[in-house]
Amino acid sequence: MTAPQPLLEAVNVRKVYRSGQVSVVALHELSLTVHAGDLVAVMGPSGSGKTTLLNCLSGLDDIDAGQVMVGGADLFAMSDADRTEHRARSMGFVFQSYNLIPVFTAAENVELPLLLVGTPAGQARRRSLEMLDRVGLAHRAGHRPNEMSGGEQQRVTVARALVARPAIVWAVEPTGNLDTAMAGQIMALLQRLNAEDGQTIVLVTHDPAIGAAAGRLVRMRDGRLAADEAVVPVTAGASAPTLG
Template sequence: MRSGPIISASGVTKTYRSRDVVVEALKNVSFEVTPGEMVAVMGPSGSGKTTLLNCMSGLDAIDSGDVSIAGQLLRTMSDDALSDYRASSMGFVFQAYNLLPVLSAQENVELPLVLAGHSQKVARARAAEKLDLVGLGDRTDHLPAELSGGQQQRVAIARALANDPAIVWADEPTGNLDSTNASEVMDLLVRLNKEHRQTFVLVTHSGAVGAVTDRIVRMSDGEIIDNGTARSGGAADSASGGASASPGAHGDSPGNPDESEN
């Protein structure tokens, strides 16, 4: 596990300009993630968490510094190469689920598989498998609009995991969910991380989420103020997070993902 970092950023700067307002979203950020690690990025609103995720994952371009994923420098990769890399080795989960509204749950999960060049048959089988994994084996034909928020997020997770990516990026994956659904989703992510040894980077406000990760990176005003240490502060975190709802409770819960929602 402690081999070379799978994600490595050094001196990353990102500035947004709109009219005459200049926002320095990332200021000289350096940051590493080891393979199989589950890292939470936390911090107040506007501290640059999402920007960090976008820049690390190649969804957004950086102004200066270097980001490399599995040893490859992002800035040397073309847009097409990056797209291919995303299709084969990365998965994304967003706060707003962002399922494609015109595709059914099954088709949403199939899409990255088809994109990676799998045959329709393989794609269908793998998608069904992933939907089973997140406990939605019986909802494959439903359109996103016909699913609840928690279910939609689980479809999004299934989609993110479809290609067994090396890295899964999750931006506030529980932000739109109630505590029960949130803990179920988090349990699912933790379980997947444990079982498949995939690397997870989560951006979150929630101390409860942070509590179950391997490490917490703290940001403030575009800078990393604490790079965290592995399994260092689950309890301390939940205390400082303060507002979070009973982190211990769902840590102990069986976290049965097959339990359907009301």
Template structure:
């Protein structure tokens, strides 16, 4: 798989020859210096960004052989997303934000509202469903994003710096939630600068200059802390 951005008349090769498999129930941590392709990798693997060469298959289906509408529906059914910037819709309540993936897959409003309430309770926000994102703390907003990512019970969850905007105590709570998700059998791919978090997965993928330079057990990586966290 390859991805090139064209800016100012120049080609920027964001991803070069990426070959990566993620297996059901696997916890994969993606690390590497800033600007080296980690978020682009996640966006391309999930079908949020187009690719210039190669294929991306989820459940045996080539994402880029689908129409945009079919790809959106497939993401809603099979994938969940957790973003560092939360990406919550500010005019909707927490419950309404969590309902969205269900409504996209055809759930009735009544079903969506009940499942959203159950999921908010699971992440400790049973009494905050009626609040809009601007009325919630950063940690609460991130838990809403986790609830939204999980409410449709996706097989695969993508997380881009899920603790990057949080203080250490709040981040620890989000990490605990991610571990619960993995323990329940869902596959997670987590982009992170946090080396402590990065080394808690079953598998570590290191990305540099748009290439995968390491893919294996976290304790086998020889990357120095300072270099990974740069």
């Protein structure tokens, strides 16, 4: 049987930050493969290159050498405009700081990625409400961020990341602003979306409990992969919302 093609394949990616006469190599010829349905946690000490790796693999940052293929498309062979459009249509993002628009309701925040790629307003709203229901927040659709708890806001960001049905979701410290109980609920939600929908997720975390909940653990040190291993995931947050 033919092996499945990777969803993401990074080959010899190099990233250098420059300031005046000083150059710092953030990623050293790093290679990584992610298949559809993977749930990958990237861990490592501060300054190891975790967030830089995600920024480069998603095309948010440029690279100095190497190649990044996502869904068969070479990100850095594209123009900036094409790369931005590809990212909007095939990737979702979950950030530590939520990045919700304060004057928008939960439903308006979630539907925004669809509207930006030209989805008709009625269809965008329907899918927004369906996704909020999927993460257990149908009853909060009309609430603004300041009317929701941190855990609820992060579930809205998860719904926003998933509403366009992306090939891959990137999550940068998705539980960093939450207490232990809420962090467990968010990770359990990501686990269930991965298990039930086959959603591919790559997340950066400093929390060993979150890393232990992924099926694959990538460890970084000094801009290099120190380890890449399959693990038996620990179920997170038993009290997470039941997904319909």
